[in-house]
Amino acid sequence: MQAKRLKSAAARSAPVFAALGDQRRLRLLARLCSGGPGSITTLSSDGDVTRQAVTKHLRVLARAGLVRAVHQGRETIYRADTQQLHQAHQYFDIISRQWEEALARLKNLVEDP
Helix, strand or coil: CHHHHHHHHHHHHHHHHHHHCCHHHHHHHHHHHHHCCEEHHHHCCCCCCCHHHHHHHHHHHHHCCCEEEEEECCEEEEEECCHHHHHHHHHHHHHHHHHHHHHHHHHHHHHCC
16 A cells, blocks of 8 residues: 555656756746745846746646646736645655665664674
């Protein structure tokens, strides 16, 4: 049962990890989390990246379920959606527990005469 649960958690978390594997997308999400919702214009205002690139990165984040887009008039406002991040965190918790258990078993084997 644990293996099935882990496989399911990995499948749900993989798109999140893939989306966050890019430094620009990670910074965009961090900006949305700390600064609140923003439009393409707002999110590309630092001049570091073009509006087209920001749009592309936001689409990847949206497909991973990390941002939500809301149309307001002629603009699209993007906001962070942290539910997928929480699920990815749960996956890391499972992996962490497995490693801790494995290391404890190894320690017992090494220290036991």
